[in-house]
Amino acid sequence: MAINQLKRTSLYDVHVAAGARMVEFGGWHMPVQYSGIVDEHRAVRSAAGLFDVSHMGEVEVAGPGALESVQRVVTNDAAKLSVGQVLYSPMCTPSGGIIDDVTVFRLGEARYLFIVNASTTAKDLAWIGEHTRGAQTLDRSSEFALLALQGPQAQPILQRLTRTDLSALKSFHIAAEVNVAGVRCLVSRTGYTGEDGFEIAPPWDEAPQVWEGLMETGRREGLMPVGLGARDTLRLEAGFMLYGNDIDETTSPLEAPLGWTVRFDKGSFIGREILLAQKEQGVTRKLAGFEMTERAIPRHGYPLRVGDEEIGRVTSGTFGPWVNKSIGMGYVPKALTKSGTPVDVDIRGKAARATIVKLPFYKRTAG
Amino acid sequence: MYPKELRYSTEHEWAKVEGKRVRVGITKFAAEKLTDVVFVDLPQKGVKVGYMQPFGVIESVKAVSDLYSPISGTVVDVNTKLVDAPEVVNTDPYGEGWMILVQPEDSKELDKLMTADQYATMIGESGS
Numbered sequence: 001m002a003i004n005q006l007k008r009t010s011l012y013d014v015h016v017a018a019g020a021r022m023v024e025f026g027g028w029h030m031p032v033q034y035s036g037i038v039d040e041h042r043a044v045r046s047a048a049g050l051f052d053v054s055h056m057g058e059v060e061v062a063g064p065g066a067l068e069s070v071q072r073v074v075t076n077d078a079a080k081l082s083v084g085q086v087l088y089s090p091m092c093t094p095s096g097g098i099i100d101d102v103t104v105f106r107l108g109e110a111r112y113l114f115i116v117n118a119s120t121t122a123k124d125l126a127w128i129g130e131h132t133r134g135a136q137t138l139d140r141s142s143e144f145a146l147l148a149l150q151g152p153q154a155q156p157i158l159q160r161l162t163r164t165d166l167s168a169l170k171s172f173h174i175a176a177e178v179n180v181a182g183v184r185c186l187v188s189r190t191g192y193t194g195e196d197g198f199e200i201a202p203p204w205d206e207a208p209q210v211w212e213g214l215m216e217t218g219r220r221e222g223l224m225p226v227g228l229g230a231r232d233t234l235r236l237e238a239g240f241m242l243y244g245n246d247i248d249e250t251t252s253p254l255e256a257p258l259g260w261t262v263r264f265d266k267g268s269f270i271g272r273e274i275l276l277a278q279k280e281q282g283v284t285r286k287l288a289g290f291e292m293t294e295r296a297i298p299r300h301g302y303p304l305r306v307g308d309e310e311i312g313r314v315t316s317g318t319f320g321p322w323v324n325k326s327i328g329m330g331y332v333p334k335a336l337t338k339s340g341t342p343v344d345v346d347i348r349g350k351a352a353r354a355t356i357v358k359l360p361f362y363k364r365t366a367g
Numbered sequence: 368m369y370p371k372e373l374r375y376s377t378e379h380e381w382a383k384v385e386g387k388r389v390r391v392g393i394t395k396f397a398a399e400k401l402t403d404v405v406f407v408d409l410p411q412k413g414v415k416v417g418y419m420q421p422f423g424v425i426e427s428v429k430a431v432s433d434l435y436s437p438i439s440g441t442v443v444d445v446n447t448k449l450v451d452a453p454e455v456v457n458t459d460p461y462g463e464g465w466m467i468l469v470q471p472e473d474s475k476e477l478d479k480l481m482t483a484d485q486y487a488t489m490i491g492e493s494g495s
Contacts, residue, residue, distance in 0.1 A: 297405065297431075348424065
Protein backbone atom coordinates (compact mmCIF):
# COMPACT_ATOMS: atom_id res chain seq x y z
CA MET A 1 0.00 0.00 0.00
CA ALA A 2 1.19 3.47 -0.93
CA ILE A 3 0.40 4.76 2.54
CA ASN A 4 3.23 2.67 3.99
CA GLN A 5 5.72 4.60 1.90
CA LEU A 6 4.75 7.91 3.44
CA LYS A 7 7.34 9.44 5.69
CA ARG A 8 6.55 10.23 9.31
CA THR A 9 7.83 13.08 11.43
CA SER A 10 9.10 12.32 14.92
CA LEU A 11 5.80 13.74 16.22
CA TYR A 12 3.60 11.22 14.38
CA ASP A 13 2.61 9.30 17.54
CA VAL A 14 1.95 12.57 19.39
CA HIS A 15 -0.45 13.67 16.65
CA VAL A 16 -2.30 10.37 16.56
CA ALA A 17 -2.62 10.35 20.37
CA ALA A 18 -4.03 13.90 20.19
CA GLY A 19 -6.76 12.68 17.83
CA ALA A 20 -5.40 14.35 14.70
CA ARG A 21 -6.81 13.45 11.31
CA MET A 22 -3.76 12.39 9.28
CA VAL A 23 -3.41 12.94 5.53
CA GLU A 24 -0.76 12.63 2.84
CA PHE A 25 1.06 15.88 2.07
CA GLY A 26 4.18 16.13 -0.09
CA GLY A 27 5.07 12.49 0.59
CA TRP A 28 4.51 12.83 4.34
CA HIS A 29 1.90 11.62 6.76
CA MET A 30 0.77 14.93 8.32
CA PRO A 31 -2.02 16.16 10.62
CA VAL A 32 -4.63 18.12 8.64
CA GLN A 33 -6.69 19.00 11.72
CA TYR A 34 -7.17 18.19 15.41
CA SER A 35 -10.33 19.81 16.85
CA GLY A 36 -11.32 21.51 13.59
CA ILE A 37 -9.95 24.06 11.14
CA VAL A 38 -12.11 26.97 12.34
CA ASP A 39 -11.23 26.47 16.04
CA GLU A 40 -7.55 26.07 15.30
CA HIS A 41 -7.51 29.09 12.99
CA ARG A 42 -9.16 31.29 15.63
CA ALA A 43 -6.77 30.05 18.32
CA VAL A 44 -3.79 31.26 16.27
CA ARG A 45 -5.35 34.70 15.67
CA SER A 46 -6.50 35.21 19.27
CA ALA A 47 -4.05 33.19 21.40
CA ALA A 48 -1.52 30.75 19.94
CA GLY A 49 -1.17 27.58 17.88
CA LEU A 50 1.54 24.94 17.56
CA PHE A 51 2.31 23.37 14.17
CA ASP A 52 4.51 20.44 13.18
CA VAL A 53 6.24 21.45 9.95
CA SER A 54 9.08 18.95 10.20
CA HIS A 55 8.28 17.81 6.67
CA MET A 56 9.98 20.94 5.36
CA GLY A 57 13.52 20.46 4.10
CA GLU A 58 16.76 22.07 5.31
CA VAL A 59 19.72 22.53 2.98
CA GLU A 60 22.96 24.05 4.20
CA VAL A 61 25.54 25.74 1.99
CA ALA A 62 28.84 26.20 3.80
CA GLY A 63 32.31 27.26 2.72
CA PRO A 64 34.21 30.22 1.30
CA GLY A 65 31.99 30.37 -1.80
CA ALA A 66 28.73 30.15 0.17
CA LEU A 67 27.48 33.73 -0.25
CA GLU A 68 28.26 33.79 -3.95
CA SER A 69 26.51 30.43 -4.39
CA VAL A 70 23.42 31.55 -2.48
CA GLN A 71 23.31 34.80 -4.47
CA ARG A 72 23.35 32.79 -7.71
CA VAL A 73 20.16 30.84 -6.88
CA VAL A 74 18.03 33.39 -5.02
CA THR A 75 16.52 36.55 -6.54
CA ASN A 76 16.60 38.49 -3.25
CA ASP A 77 19.85 39.99 -1.94
CA ALA A 78 21.56 37.66 0.53
CA ALA A 79 24.56 40.02 0.79
CA LYS A 80 22.41 42.21 3.03
CA LEU A 81 22.11 39.45 5.63
CA SER A 82 24.12 39.76 8.83
CA VAL A 83 24.85 36.58 10.76
CA GLY A 84 21.58 35.74 12.55
CA GLN A 85 19.27 37.24 9.92
CA VAL A 86 16.66 35.62 7.70
CA LEU A 87 15.68 36.32 4.08
CA TYR A 88 12.62 35.25 2.09
CA SER A 89 13.23 34.65 -1.61
CA PRO A 90 12.12 32.76 -4.69
CA MET A 91 14.66 30.62 -6.56
CA CYS A 92 14.13 30.92 -10.30
CA THR A 93 14.87 28.98 -13.47
CA PRO A 94 16.82 30.72 -16.27
CA SER A 95 13.40 31.47 -17.84
CA GLY A 96 12.18 33.23 -14.68
CA GLY A 97 9.82 30.52 -13.39
CA ILE A 98 9.80 29.82 -9.68
CA ILE A 99 11.58 26.62 -8.59
CA ASP A 100 10.60 27.16 -4.96
CA ASP A 101 10.13 29.91 -2.42
CA VAL A 102 12.51 29.58 0.50
CA THR A 103 13.75 31.26 3.62
CA VAL A 104 17.51 31.55 4.01
CA PHE A 105 19.07 31.71 7.48
CA ARG A 106 22.59 33.11 7.75
CA LEU A 107 23.97 30.82 10.43
CA GLY A 108 27.61 31.97 10.32
CA GLU A 109 30.15 33.96 8.35
CA ALA A 110 30.04 31.49 5.46
CA ARG A 111 27.10 29.26 6.45
CA TYR A 112 23.57 29.57 5.05
CA LEU A 113 20.58 27.31 5.75
CA PHE A 114 17.73 27.12 3.24
CA ILE A 115 14.30 26.11 4.60
CA VAL A 116 12.50 24.63 1.60
CA ASN A 117 9.09 23.14 0.83
CA ALA A 118 8.62 19.42 1.52
CA SER A 119 7.43 18.49 -1.97
CA THR A 120 10.39 20.27 -3.62
CA THR A 121 13.18 19.26 -1.24
CA ALA A 122 14.87 16.80 -3.62
CA LYS A 123 14.61 19.19 -6.58
CA ASP A 124 15.91 22.13 -4.53
CA LEU A 125 18.80 20.13 -3.13
CA ALA A 126 19.88 19.14 -6.65
CA TRP A 127 19.46 22.70 -7.96
CA ILE A 128 21.35 24.34 -5.11
CA GLY A 129 24.08 21.68 -5.31
CA GLU A 130 24.46 22.17 -9.05
CA HIS A 131 25.03 25.91 -8.64
CA THR A 132 27.25 25.87 -5.57
CA ARG A 133 30.91 26.75 -6.15
CA GLY A 134 33.61 26.83 -3.51
CA ALA A 135 31.27 25.55 -0.83
CA GLN A 136 29.53 22.36 0.25
CA THR A 137 25.82 21.59 -0.04
CA LEU A 138 24.43 19.45 2.76
CA ASP A 139 20.95 17.97 3.10
CA ARG A 140 20.19 18.46 6.80
CA SER A 141 16.45 17.66 6.52
CA SER A 142 16.68 14.52 8.63
CA GLU A 143 18.63 16.32 11.38
CA PHE A 144 16.07 19.02 12.11
CA ALA A 145 12.46 18.77 13.15
CA LEU A 146 10.57 22.06 12.78
CA LEU A 147 7.78 23.41 14.98
CA ALA A 148 5.98 26.69 14.43
CA LEU A 149 4.57 28.48 17.48
CA GLN A 150 2.35 31.28 16.17
CA GLY A 151 -0.01 33.85 17.62
CA PRO A 152 -0.12 36.87 19.93
CA GLN A 153 0.69 34.66 22.96
CA ALA A 154 3.63 32.88 21.30
CA GLN A 155 6.32 34.91 23.05
CA PRO A 156 5.06 34.56 26.66
CA ILE A 157 4.54 30.82 26.12
CA LEU A 158 7.98 30.18 24.67
CA GLN A 159 9.64 32.51 27.18
CA ARG A 160 8.62 30.24 30.09
CA LEU A 161 10.64 27.40 28.56
CA THR A 162 13.85 29.27 27.83
CA ARG A 163 16.31 31.66 29.47
CA THR A 164 17.10 33.35 26.16
CA ASP A 165 15.50 36.82 26.13
CA LEU A 166 12.97 36.54 23.32
CA SER A 167 12.09 40.23 23.38
CA ALA A 168 15.59 40.78 21.94
CA LEU A 169 14.87 38.44 19.02
CA LYS A 170 13.45 40.64 16.26
CA SER A 171 11.33 39.64 13.31
CA PHE A 172 13.31 37.75 10.65
CA HIS A 173 16.17 37.06 13.04
CA ILE A 174 17.47 33.77 14.41
CA ALA A 175 19.01 32.66 17.66
CA ALA A 176 21.18 29.55 17.61
CA GLU A 177 21.59 27.18 20.55
CA VAL A 178 18.48 28.26 22.40
CA ASN A 179 17.62 25.85 25.20
CA VAL A 180 13.88 25.14 24.96
CA ALA A 181 12.46 22.65 27.48
CA GLY A 182 15.96 21.24 27.90
CA VAL A 183 16.54 20.77 24.17
CA ARG A 184 19.04 22.80 22.18
CA CYS A 185 17.15 24.44 19.29
CA LEU A 186 17.60 26.90 16.47
CA VAL A 187 14.85 29.52 16.90
CA SER A 188 13.75 32.11 14.34
CA ARG A 189 11.12 34.82 14.64
CA THR A 190 9.33 33.88 11.43
CA GLY A 191 6.11 32.23 10.34
CA TYR A 192 3.44 31.67 7.74
CA THR A 193 0.27 32.78 9.50
CA GLY A 194 0.29 36.60 9.56
CA GLU A 195 0.85 36.53 13.33
CA ASP A 196 3.91 37.09 15.46
CA GLY A 197 5.63 33.84 16.27
CA PHE A 198 8.60 31.54 16.16
CA GLU A 199 9.88 28.60 14.21
CA ILE A 200 11.77 26.21 16.43
CA ALA A 201 14.16 23.58 15.08
CA PRO A 202 15.16 20.91 17.61
CA PRO A 203 17.15 17.79 16.71
CA TRP A 204 14.77 15.41 14.87
CA ASP A 205 14.25 12.92 17.70
CA GLU A 206 13.85 15.53 20.42
CA ALA A 207 10.84 17.30 18.91
CA PRO A 208 8.30 15.46 21.14
CA GLN A 209 9.95 16.87 24.29
CA VAL A 210 9.70 20.42 22.94
CA TRP A 211 6.15 19.88 21.64
CA GLU A 212 4.89 18.43 24.94
CA GLY A 213 6.62 21.17 26.92
CA LEU A 214 4.99 23.91 24.86
CA MET A 215 1.53 22.30 24.93
CA GLU A 216 1.74 21.85 28.68
CA THR A 217 2.80 25.40 29.53
CA GLY A 218 0.69 27.01 26.80
CA ARG A 219 -2.55 25.58 28.11
CA ARG A 220 -3.22 28.62 30.25
CA GLU A 221 -3.12 30.92 27.18
CA GLY A 222 -5.29 28.56 25.14
CA LEU A 223 -2.50 27.11 22.96
CA MET A 224 -3.89 24.56 20.50
CA PRO A 225 -2.19 22.11 18.14
CA VAL A 226 -2.89 23.23 14.56
CA GLY A 227 -2.93 21.12 11.40
CA LEU A 228 -2.18 21.83 7.76
CA GLY A 229 -5.83 22.75 7.11
CA ALA A 230 -5.69 25.87 9.27
CA ARG A 231 -2.11 26.52 8.17
CA ASP A 232 -3.52 26.95 4.67
CA THR A 233 -6.45 29.20 5.67
CA LEU A 234 -4.17 31.32 7.89
CA ARG A 235 -1.57 31.87 5.18
CA LEU A 236 -4.24 32.66 2.59
CA GLU A 237 -5.85 35.32 4.81
CA ALA A 238 -2.35 36.75 5.29
CA GLY A 239 -1.82 36.80 1.51
CA PHE A 240 1.16 34.42 1.48
CA MET A 241 1.92 32.27 -1.57
CA LEU A 242 1.60 28.48 -1.46
CA TYR A 243 4.14 26.81 -3.72
CA GLY A 244 2.49 24.48 -6.22
CA ASN A 245 -0.80 26.43 -6.03
CA ASP A 246 -0.11 30.14 -6.40
CA ILE A 247 3.44 29.98 -7.71
CA ASP A 248 5.38 27.37 -9.68
CA GLU A 249 7.78 27.09 -12.62
CA THR A 250 5.16 28.60 -14.98
CA THR A 251 4.79 31.80 -12.93
CA SER A 252 7.29 34.58 -12.35
CA PRO A 253 7.89 36.52 -9.13
CA LEU A 254 6.90 39.69 -10.99
CA GLU A 255 3.50 38.21 -11.85
CA ALA A 256 3.10 37.03 -8.26
CA PRO A 257 3.22 39.86 -5.74
CA LEU A 258 6.91 39.08 -5.12
CA GLY A 259 8.53 41.88 -7.09
CA TRP A 260 10.03 43.14 -3.83
CA THR A 261 12.12 39.96 -3.61
CA VAL A 262 13.80 40.44 -7.01
CA ARG A 263 16.87 42.63 -6.50
CA PHE A 264 18.31 43.50 -9.90
CA ASP A 265 20.80 45.81 -8.19
CA LYS A 266 22.61 42.92 -6.48
CA GLY A 267 24.35 41.69 -9.65
CA SER A 268 23.85 38.48 -11.59
CA PHE A 269 21.56 35.61 -10.53
CA ILE A 270 19.73 32.86 -12.33
CA GLY A 271 16.71 34.25 -14.18
CA ARG A 272 17.90 37.87 -14.07
CA GLU A 273 17.84 38.56 -17.84
CA ILE A 274 14.27 37.34 -18.41
CA LEU A 275 12.98 38.98 -15.22
CA LEU A 276 14.64 42.27 -16.18
CA ALA A 277 12.96 42.11 -19.60
CA GLN A 278 9.63 41.38 -17.86
CA LYS A 279 10.15 44.37 -15.61
CA GLU A 280 11.01 46.69 -18.50
CA GLN A 281 8.21 45.52 -20.78
CA GLY A 282 5.72 44.95 -17.97
CA VAL A 283 4.00 41.64 -17.26
CA THR A 284 0.63 40.92 -18.89
CA ARG A 285 -0.95 39.20 -15.88
CA LYS A 286 -0.74 39.60 -12.12
CA LEU A 287 -1.85 37.56 -9.14
CA ALA A 288 -4.82 39.35 -7.59
CA GLY A 289 -6.90 38.75 -4.49
CA PHE A 290 -10.68 38.68 -4.56
CA GLU A 291 -13.59 38.42 -2.13
CA MET A 292 -16.88 36.76 -2.97
CA THR A 293 -19.81 39.16 -2.80
CA GLU A 294 -22.31 36.33 -2.67
CA ARG A 295 -22.31 33.16 -0.62
CA ALA A 296 -20.09 30.62 -2.37
CA ILE A 297 -16.59 29.28 -1.84
CA PRO A 298 -13.94 29.56 -4.57
CA ARG A 299 -11.56 26.59 -4.89
CA HIS A 300 -8.25 25.94 -6.66
CA GLY A 301 -8.78 25.54 -10.41
CA TYR A 302 -12.20 27.20 -10.72
CA PRO A 303 -12.37 29.54 -13.77
CA LEU A 304 -12.43 33.32 -13.29
CA ARG A 305 -14.61 35.15 -15.82
CA VAL A 306 -15.66 38.55 -16.99
CA GLY A 307 -18.85 38.04 -18.97
CA ASP A 308 -18.31 34.90 -21.05
CA GLU A 309 -14.57 35.27 -21.23
CA GLU A 310 -12.30 33.19 -19.01
CA ILE A 311 -9.66 35.59 -17.66
CA GLY A 312 -7.81 33.21 -15.34
CA ARG A 313 -8.16 30.48 -12.75
CA VAL A 314 -8.39 30.44 -8.97
CA THR A 315 -4.99 29.43 -7.58
CA SER A 316 -6.13 29.36 -3.91
CA GLY A 317 -9.58 29.80 -2.43
CA THR A 318 -11.31 29.12 0.85
CA PHE A 319 -13.72 30.39 3.42
CA GLY A 320 -11.58 32.63 5.66
CA PRO A 321 -12.53 31.72 9.25
CA TRP A 322 -11.23 34.96 10.78
CA VAL A 323 -12.18 37.49 8.08
CA ASN A 324 -15.46 35.57 7.90
CA LYS A 325 -15.83 35.65 4.13
CA SER A 326 -14.94 33.64 1.08
CA ILE A 327 -11.61 34.71 -0.37
CA GLY A 328 -9.27 33.67 -3.15
CA MET A 329 -6.43 34.58 -5.46
CA GLY A 330 -5.73 34.03 -9.14
CA TYR A 331 -3.79 35.38 -12.11
CA VAL A 332 -5.79 37.90 -14.15
CA PRO A 333 -4.90 40.35 -16.95
CA LYS A 334 -3.12 43.38 -15.53
CA ALA A 335 -5.95 45.73 -16.52
CA LEU A 336 -8.32 43.82 -14.21
CA THR A 337 -6.20 43.93 -11.04
CA LYS A 338 -7.57 47.22 -9.72
CA SER A 339 -9.44 47.03 -6.39
CA GLY A 340 -13.17 47.06 -6.91
CA THR A 341 -13.09 45.37 -10.32
CA PRO A 342 -16.02 42.93 -10.53
CA VAL A 343 -15.24 39.37 -11.68
CA ASP A 344 -17.18 36.11 -11.67
CA VAL A 345 -16.02 32.78 -10.33
CA ASP A 346 -17.42 29.80 -12.19
CA ILE A 347 -18.56 27.56 -9.34
CA ARG A 348 -19.90 24.26 -10.64
CA GLY A 349 -21.18 25.94 -13.81
CA LYS A 350 -22.80 28.89 -12.06
CA ALA A 351 -21.34 32.41 -12.13
CA ALA A 352 -20.80 33.70 -8.58
CA ARG A 353 -19.93 37.37 -8.11
CA ALA A 354 -16.63 38.53 -6.64
CA THR A 355 -14.65 41.76 -6.34
CA ILE A 356 -10.92 42.27 -6.72
CA VAL A 357 -9.38 43.47 -3.44
CA LYS A 358 -5.90 44.38 -2.25
CA LEU A 359 -3.82 41.64 -0.60
CA PRO A 360 -3.57 40.70 2.20
CA PHE A 361 -7.09 39.90 3.37
CA TYR A 362 -5.91 40.07 6.96
CA LYS A 363 -3.29 42.21 8.64
CA ARG A 364 -2.62 41.99 12.35
CA THR A 365 -2.76 45.21 14.32
CA ALA A 366 0.68 46.35 15.48
CA GLY A 367 1.84 45.39 18.94
CA MET B 368 -26.35 9.17 17.47
CA TYR B 369 -28.57 7.48 14.85
CA PRO B 370 -32.30 7.80 15.63
CA LYS B 371 -34.24 4.56 15.14
CA GLU B 372 -37.12 6.22 13.29
CA LEU B 373 -34.88 7.38 10.44
CA ARG B 374 -33.62 5.49 7.39
CA TYR B 375 -30.06 5.92 6.15
CA SER B 376 -28.25 5.99 2.80
CA THR B 377 -24.77 4.72 1.99
CA GLU B 378 -23.81 8.36 1.31
CA HIS B 379 -24.68 9.37 4.90
CA GLU B 380 -28.05 11.05 4.31
CA TRP B 381 -31.03 10.34 6.54
CA ALA B 382 -34.69 10.13 5.46
CA LYS B 383 -37.58 10.75 7.82
CA VAL B 384 -41.15 9.88 6.84
CA GLU B 385 -43.57 12.67 7.80
CA GLY B 386 -47.01 11.65 6.62
CA LYS B 387 -46.75 11.44 2.85
CA ARG B 388 -43.53 13.39 2.67
CA VAL B 389 -39.90 12.62 3.39
CA ARG B 390 -37.52 15.01 5.14
CA VAL B 391 -33.81 14.71 4.25
CA GLY B 392 -30.57 15.67 5.97
CA ILE B 393 -27.09 14.30 6.68
CA THR B 394 -26.06 12.11 9.60
CA LYS B 395 -24.12 13.12 12.67
CA PHE B 396 -21.28 10.94 11.41
CA ALA B 397 -21.10 12.92 8.14
CA ALA B 398 -21.39 16.25 9.96
CA GLU B 399 -18.53 15.29 12.25
CA LYS B 400 -16.39 14.19 9.31
CA LEU B 401 -16.95 17.59 7.69
CA THR B 402 -16.29 19.28 11.09
CA ASP B 403 -16.90 22.89 10.05
CA VAL B 404 -19.79 23.25 7.62
CA VAL B 405 -19.47 26.72 6.09
CA PHE B 406 -21.68 26.53 2.99
CA VAL B 407 -24.72 24.55 1.85
CA ASP B 408 -26.04 24.80 -1.72
CA LEU B 409 -29.62 23.46 -1.96
CA PRO B 410 -32.09 23.18 -4.86
CA GLN B 411 -35.16 25.39 -5.37
CA LYS B 412 -38.66 24.25 -4.46
CA GLY B 413 -40.26 22.34 -7.33
CA VAL B 414 -37.03 20.72 -8.52
CA LYS B 415 -37.14 16.96 -9.18
CA VAL B 416 -34.60 14.82 -7.37
CA GLY B 417 -33.65 11.22 -8.14
CA TYR B 418 -32.88 8.29 -5.87
CA MET B 419 -29.20 8.54 -4.90
CA GLN B 420 -28.66 11.40 -7.36
CA PRO B 421 -26.92 14.63 -6.27
CA PHE B 422 -29.34 17.32 -5.09
CA GLY B 423 -26.90 19.82 -3.61
CA VAL B 424 -23.46 20.53 -2.27
CA ILE B 425 -22.08 20.91 1.23
CA GLU B 426 -18.73 22.50 1.93
CA SER B 427 -16.46 22.52 4.95
CA VAL B 428 -13.50 24.88 5.08
CA LYS B 429 -11.41 22.28 3.31
CA ALA B 430 -13.72 20.03 1.31
CA VAL B 431 -16.59 20.07 -1.17
CA SER B 432 -19.06 17.13 -0.99
CA ASP B 433 -22.16 16.27 -3.00
CA LEU B 434 -25.45 15.60 -1.25
CA TYR B 435 -27.46 12.61 -2.51
CA SER B 436 -31.21 12.25 -2.28
CA PRO B 437 -32.30 9.02 -0.56
CA ILE B 438 -35.65 9.25 -2.40
CA SER B 439 -37.00 10.24 -5.84
CA GLY B 440 -39.59 12.98 -6.03
CA THR B 441 -40.25 16.70 -6.01
CA VAL B 442 -38.70 19.15 -3.56
CA VAL B 443 -41.62 20.82 -1.75
CA ASP B 444 -39.64 22.70 0.89
CA VAL B 445 -36.02 23.79 1.41
CA ASN B 446 -34.28 24.77 4.63
CA THR B 447 -33.29 28.29 3.58
CA LYS B 448 -32.00 28.98 7.12
CA LEU B 449 -28.89 27.01 6.20
CA VAL B 450 -27.85 29.77 3.77
CA ASP B 451 -27.04 32.08 6.67
CA ALA B 452 -26.42 29.48 9.36
CA PRO B 453 -24.77 26.45 7.70
CA GLU B 454 -23.14 25.51 11.04
CA VAL B 455 -26.55 24.27 12.24
CA VAL B 456 -25.78 21.10 10.25
CA ASN B 457 -23.01 20.42 12.78
CA THR B 458 -24.96 21.31 15.90
CA ASP B 459 -28.35 19.78 15.06
CA PRO B 460 -28.08 17.45 12.04
CA TYR B 461 -31.39 15.65 12.67
CA GLY B 462 -33.41 18.75 13.61
CA GLU B 463 -32.72 22.34 12.55
CA GLY B 464 -30.06 21.06 10.15
CA TRP B 465 -32.53 19.34 7.80
CA MET B 466 -32.08 20.15 4.11
CA ILE B 467 -35.03 19.33 1.87
CA LEU B 468 -38.60 18.00 2.14
CA VAL B 469 -39.55 15.69 -0.74
CA GLN B 470 -42.91 14.56 -2.12
CA PRO B 471 -41.90 11.00 -3.09
CA GLU B 472 -42.71 9.33 -6.38
CA ASP B 473 -42.22 5.85 -5.03
CA SER B 474 -42.24 5.32 -1.28
CA LYS B 475 -40.96 1.75 -1.78
CA GLU B 476 -37.52 3.23 -2.34
CA LEU B 477 -37.40 3.75 1.42
CA ASP B 478 -37.13 -0.02 1.84
CA LYS B 479 -33.75 0.10 0.08
CA LEU B 480 -32.32 2.35 2.80
CA MET B 481 -30.63 1.12 5.95
CA THR B 482 -31.95 0.97 9.48
CA ALA B 483 -30.09 2.78 12.25
CA ASP B 484 -28.38 -0.49 13.28
CA GLN B 485 -27.34 -1.32 9.72
CA TYR B 486 -25.97 2.20 9.25
CA ALA B 487 -24.03 2.08 12.52
CA THR B 488 -22.51 -1.23 11.41
CA MET B 489 -21.56 0.25 8.01
CA ILE B 490 -19.63 3.12 9.58
CA GLY B 491 -18.03 0.79 12.08
CA GLU B 492 -19.91 1.90 15.18
CA SER B 493 -21.99 -0.33 17.40
CA GLY B 494 -25.76 0.03 17.22
CA SER B 495 -27.92 2.47 19.28
